Amino acid sequence: MYILGIWDGHDSGAALLDDENILFAANEERYTKRKLEVAFPYNSIRAALRHTGLKPSDIDIVSFPTTEFTKTLSRIFPWQKESYYRFRRRKVPRPAMEDWMHYTKYTMTSVGPLPGCGLISRSVVRGALNGMGFKDFEIRSVDHHAAHAATAAFTSGMNRSLVVTLDGVGDGLSGSISTFGKGELAREQGISVRNSVGIFFEQVTNLVGMRELEDEGKVMAMADYSFPFKFSENKMRHFFRVDGTEIIAAYGPTEQYKMLQRLAWSTPREQFAYMAQQLLENVLVSFFKNTIGDYGIGSVAMAGGVMSNVKANMMVRKINALKEWYIFPHMGDGGIALGAAMYTNYEVNGTSSYKFNDAYLGDSYDEEYIAKVLKSEKGIKYARVSDPGKHAAELLEKDNYVFWFRGRMEYGPRALGNRSIVARADSDEVRDELNLYVKQREWYQPFAPSVLEEDAPRLLHYGKGSSRFMTMAYDVREGAREHMKSVMHIDATARPQTLGNENSEYRSLLESVRKRTGYGIVLNTSFNIHGMPIVAGPEDALYTMKKTNTRNMFIGNYFVQNRVRG
Numbered sequence: 001m002y003i004l005g006i007w008d009g010h011d012s013g014a015a016l017l018d019d020e021n022i023l024f025a026a027n028e029e030r031y032t033k034r035k036l037e038v039a040f041p042y043n044s045i046r047a048a049l050r051h052t053g054l055k056p057s058d059i060d061i062v063s064f065p066t067t068e069f070t071k072t073l074s075r076i077f078p079w080q081k082e083s084y085y086r087f088r089r090r091k092v093p094r095p096a097m098e099d100w101m102h103y104t105k106y107t108m109t110s111v112g113p114l115p116g117c118g119l120i121s122r123s124v125v126r127g128a129l130n131g132m133g134f135k136d137f138e139i140r141s142v143d144h145h146a147a148h149a150a151t152a153a154f155t156s157g158m159n160r161s162l163v164v165t166l167d168g169v170g171d172g173l174s175g176s177i178s179t180f181g182k183g184e185l186a187r188e189q190g191i192s193v194r195n196s197v198g199i200f201f202e203q204v205t206n207l208v209g210m211r212e213l214e215d216e217g218k219v220m221a222m223a224d225y226s227f228p229f230k231f232s233e234n235k236m237r238h239f240f241r242v243d244g245t246e247i248i249a250a251y252g253p254t255e256q257y258k259m260l261q262r263l264a265w266s267t268p269r270e271q272f273a274y275m276a277q278q279l280l281e282n283v284l285v286s287f288f289k290n291t292i293g294d295y296g297i298g299s300v301a302m303a304g305g306v307m308s309n310v311k312a313n314m315m316v317r318k319i320n321a322l323k324e325w326y327i328f329p330h331m332g333d334g335g336i337a338l339g340a341a342m343y344t345n346y347e348v349n350g351t352s353s354y355k356f357n358d359a360y361l362g363d364s365y366d367e368e369y370i371a372k373v374l375k376s377e378k379g380i381k382y383a384r385v386s387d388p389g390k391h392a393a394e395l396l397e398k399d400n401y402v403f404w405f406r407g408r409m410e411y412g413p414r415a416l417g418n419r420s421i422v423a424r425a426d427s428d429e430v431r432d433e434l435n436l437y438v439k440q441r442e443w444y445q446p447f448a449p450s451v452l453e454e455d456a457p458r459l460l461h462y463g464k465g466s467s468r469f470m471t472m473a474y475d476v477r478e479g480a481r482e483h484m485k486s487v488m489h490i491d492a493t494a495r496p497q498t499l500g501n502e503n504s505e506y507r508s509l510l511e512s513v514r515k516r517t518g519y520g521i522v523l524n525t526s527f528n529i530h531g532m533p534i535v536a537g538p539e540d541a542l543y544t545m546k547k548t549n550t551r552n553m554f555i556g557n558y559f560v561q562n563r564v565r566g
């Protein structure tokens with residue numbers, strides 16, 4: 001049975017399942033080149049079919065999440081979400097009625113699903129699929145947080161766990177608590193939109209001059225540049241409290257936004273960010289501590305956009321009662337196409353477990369195709385190499401950064417060694433060159449490392465769990481800080497990808513680096529130009545190489561050099 005999951009909202013995409021196998025998953029942004037695309041995922045669907053060799057008529061069930069009122073309205077009138085997308089990404093002049101637009105959003109998204117919304121949404125989605133040639137398929141809609149919960153529960157590898165989802169808003173909720181055991185996923189509790197810590201952090205992001213639903217990680221990073229102060233002195237501390245397993249907001253989203261506006265006016269933005277981050281960490285620690293205690297389950301699987309905050313995750317990880325943790329790597333709404341397919345497979349076939357050793361679920365390109373693309377490109381020279389990892393390590397040792405493009409594209413926001421830019425982890429000069437030529441990131445944003453799993457305890461206070469998907473921050477050991485100075489934040493933490501045996505080609509690179517330096521570690525950042533999605537195909541890789549005037553790239557088994565740069 002083939003089940004196609006699709007999502008046509010923020011960070012839209014598609015995923016394809018067959019029984020207990022995830023065949024393909026990717027997001028629309030990789031094809032349209034618009035970061036966090038909101039359009040119907042025509043390209044992602046076609047990519048899934050192309051990768052598997054299937055036809056639309058082969059698909060048995062199509063499943064999609066979220067039938068709340070505002071989402072249904074945007075399906076009927078797609079221009080609405082396009083208009084908000086451009087407004088949110090600040091691609092239009094600042095509207096005169098900006099505050100009114102925010103208030104309208106907070107009011108309407110709190111409505112949740114209404115009678116008839118599911119029927120209308122299914123009809124609109126079916127119509128779009130019929131136009132692509134889909135016929136004789138069943139269509140199903142899935143609750144937003146059920147889709148999030150399915151991704152966490154069914155890929156965690158835990159037999160029994162708490163499943164917690166936290167985000168901005170979806171189908172009338174901002175979060176949920178479920179239990180998972182003996183193949184059964186049961187929701188125990190929902191968290192209302194009024195009590196959304198996700199919306200709170202979106203509002204903070206907006207008020208420091210950044211793009212909500214996109215730049216929350218920058219707020220997290222900027223917070224560490226504030227002068228620290230005790231939580232008792234935090235002017236936001238009363239915005240939320242935790243009572244048992246309930247998160248309770250002092251104000252509704254609209255009133256909260258007004259309060260934050262007044263506070264932001266008289267507060268330096270670093271302090272404003274620090275207040276918000278400190279509050280979030282305190283809320284999550286109390287909430288998770290109480291939830292683990294009340295349910296008596298020390299294994300927790302997590303999803304939802306709030307769980308992308310690696311510093312808050314680190315504080316949660318340090319809770320003594322937490323025995324096991326797992327965060328789904330595509331934790332935000334970009335992951336719920338896969339979640340919808342998984343939840344439907346669970347309902348129809350009882351499938352509640354998937355092998356999920358890696359997130360390499362997207363497009364791949366064979367050597368013949370890569371050679372054809374390289375041959376057609378002017379201004380480069382290339383040659384096939386027998387050991388790309390060793391060759392790349394030699395270049396890194398000479399203070400180069402390199403583009404690294406191999407295998408299947410990663411699913412989610414993190415480059416995990418198949419669409420990566422790599423450099424030395426101990427060189428401020430190379431880090432700054434990379435930032436100047438390619439990434440153009442804000443000065444306070446740290447880069448992240450890829451490190452061999454067996455080397456992680458020597459470099460980090462690693463402790464329990466695994467960080468294969470860059471979902472957690474760790475304290476860097478004092479004796480290792482010189483080796484990690486280009487991948488370490490100002491507070492001596494790092495967000496690592498710890499690499500096991502899931503990617504032999506990338507592992508070969510890190511092992512070659514270890515032979516030269518004593519540590520299997522590199523700076524790893526996503527293969528993209530600032531403000532653009534991660535590259536998808538060889539054509540994107542070559543365009544990025546030319547655009548950034550980068551000298552060296554490994555693509556498949558080919559070493560490519562840019563003739564334009566000396």
